[in-house]
Amino acid sequence: MVPEGRRLFSSLTVEENLRIGGQLGRPGPWTLQRVLELFPMLAERRSQASTSLSGGQQQMVAIGRALMSNPRLLLCDEISLGLAPIVVRDIFQRLPTIVAEGTAVVVVEQDVVQALAASTYLYCLQEGRVLLEGASSSLSREAIKAAYFGV
Amino acid sequence: MELAHVIIQGVLLGGLYALFAAGLSLIFGVMRLVNIAHGDLIVVAAYMAYFTMQALGVGPFTSLFVVVPAIAVLGYALQRGLLNFALGDELPPLLVTFGLSVIIQNVLLILFTHDSRRLYAGPIEMASWKFTPDLAVGVLPVIQFVVAVAVIGGLQLVFYRTTLGRAFRATSDDPDIAQLMGIENRHIFALAMALSLAVVAVAGVFIAIRTTFNPFYGPQLLIFGFEAVIMGGLGSLWGTLAGGVLLGLAQAIGGQINVGLPFTAGHVAFLLVLIVRPQGLFPKVSV
Numbered sequence: 441m442v443p444e445g446r447r448l449f450s451s452l453t454v455e456e457n458l459r460i461g462g463q464l465g466r467p468g469p470w471t472l473q474r475v476l477e478l479f480p481m482l483a484e485r486r487s488q489a490s491t492s493l494s495g496g497q498q499q500m501v502a503i504g505r506a507l508m509s510n511p512r513l514l515l516c517d518e519i520s521l522g523l524a525p526i527v528v529r530d531i532f533q534r535l536p537t538i539v540a541e542g543t544a545v546v547v548v549e550q551d552v553v554q555a556l557a558a559s560t561y562l563y564c565l566q567e568g569r570v571l572l573e574g575a576s577s578s579l580s581r582e583a584i585k586a587a588y589f590g591v
Numbered sequence: 592m593e594l595a596h597v598i599i600q601g602v603l604l605g606g607l608y609a610l611f612a613a614g615l616s617l618i619f620g621v622m623r624l625v626n627i628a629h630g631d632l633i634v635v636a637a638y639m640a641y642f643t644m645q646a647l648g649v650g651p652f653t654s655l656f657v658v659v660p661a662i663a664v665l666g667y668a669l670q671r672g673l674l675n676f677a678l679g680d681e682l683p684p685l686l687v688t689f690g691l692s693v694i695i696q697n698v699l700l701i702l703f704t705h706d707s708r709r710l711y712a713g714p715i716e717m718a719s720w721k722f723t724p725d726l727a728v729g730v731l732p733v734i735q736f737v738v739a740v741a742v743i744g745g746l747q748l749v750f751y752r753t754t755l756g757r758a759f760r761a762t763s764d765d766p767d768i769a770q771l772m773g774i775e776n777r778h779i780f781a782l783a784m785a786l787s788l789a790v791v792a793v794a795g796v797f798i799a800i801r802t803t804f805n806p807f808y809g810p811q812l813l814i815f816g817f818e819a820v821i822m823g824g825l826g827s828l829w830g831t832l833a834g835g836v837l838l839g840l841a842q843a844i845g846g847q848i849n850v851g852l853p854f855t856a857g858h859v860a861f862l863l864v865l866i867v868r869p870q871g872l873f874p875k876v877s878v
Contacts, residue, residue: 443768452757
């Protein structure tokens with residue numbers, strides 16, 4: 441679970457935040473070592489306070505913290521919230537690595553371009569109802585636009 | 592020489608206040624609970640030590656081997672059975688622990704009467720080291736201070752070097768997310784209370800050797816603890832030690848000026864710190 445707004449533990453270091461995620465000890469591919477390989481910039485900052493990181497780095501910690509529990513399903517709420525587009529792209533580029541380890545990923549995302557590029561299947565929701573769904577490769581941006589705005 | 596003597600006495604006494612305060616500080620830090628019954632629990636620990644000594648024929652320090660685990664279990668049960676249900680808002684924990692304080696005092700009164708009691712530690716109470724012909728330092732206050740520093744150092748280690756401490760800090764930061772990460776908050780809170788009362792037991796035994804206690808002695812101890820915590824700065828354990836020492840010093844100096852003055856002097860020092868530095872000497876929590 442990667443909560444909206446990241447919600448890291450502010451008095452803990454980067455490494456402590458990650459370890460908290462893994463403290464239940466569920467076995468699986470993700471260890472502290474692997475998470476730091478996935479996000480190398482966290483490795484250099486592992487003993488820093490989590491609050492001293494940039495928004496993008498904090499988002500990486502939040503994702504890493506969730507991965508440490510070796511979930512079968514990773515839920516990401518609004519990864520792009522408040523982040524620069526380049527950082528968002530950087531983070532989305534790591535998702536295939538996570539999926540390759542056998543973890544299903546559900547991303548709630550407003551950035552349609554990123555969402556289309558990163559996903560295999562897409563749902564458009566409005567007020568709790570599914571307006572449109574389909575394999576990401578089969579949906580055009582026009583179709584999504586039409587579903588939301590009716591034009 | 593007189594002044595040196597007063598200062599040393601004050602600092603050593605401060606260790607005791609720091610012990611009272613460390614337990615309060617820990618609970619507040621982890622779960623934002625202001626424990627009004629803290630002083631009464633110190634008195635409970637003193638009674639437990641009193642009867643352990645009688646039953647087993649041991650000294651007050653040996654009795655800690657029984658009292659510390661016993662009161663820690665009591666603390667765990669108290670938190671899981673009662674206080675966890677009061678958390679979440681500011682007022683309910685205050686009311687519940689205030690009620691608890693009244694109940695503890697009256698139960699102690701029914702069980703043990705209003706008689707004042709003391710724990711006797713034997714010849715060590717009178718022992719002292721003479722540094723110069725004018726300057727002697729009691730062995731017991733020194734032990735008390737060393738134990739206080741050791742306990743606070745130990746708590747610091749637990750907080751920053753162990754898995755349990757990490758869980759304490761994470762829960763303190765964001766209880767909802769901590770729960771999402773598989774931390775059982777109710778269990779963590781109960782462990783914090785157990786740890787707090789373990790510290791209380793040590794404090795209770797030292798205070799009961801130093802002075803007599805009765806069922807209604809708790810609130811006064813609570814005030815000292817509060818003053819030390821707030822002077823030191825919320826959430827900082829070493830700050831709490833500094834706050835305790837400051838309070839001890841103020842009382843010792845006040846007592847030197849006039850025999851009736853020590854407590855007043857302590858309160859005045861507390862108010863001065865609040866005026867000059869309301870966040871305390873070494874604040875950590877920014878809430």
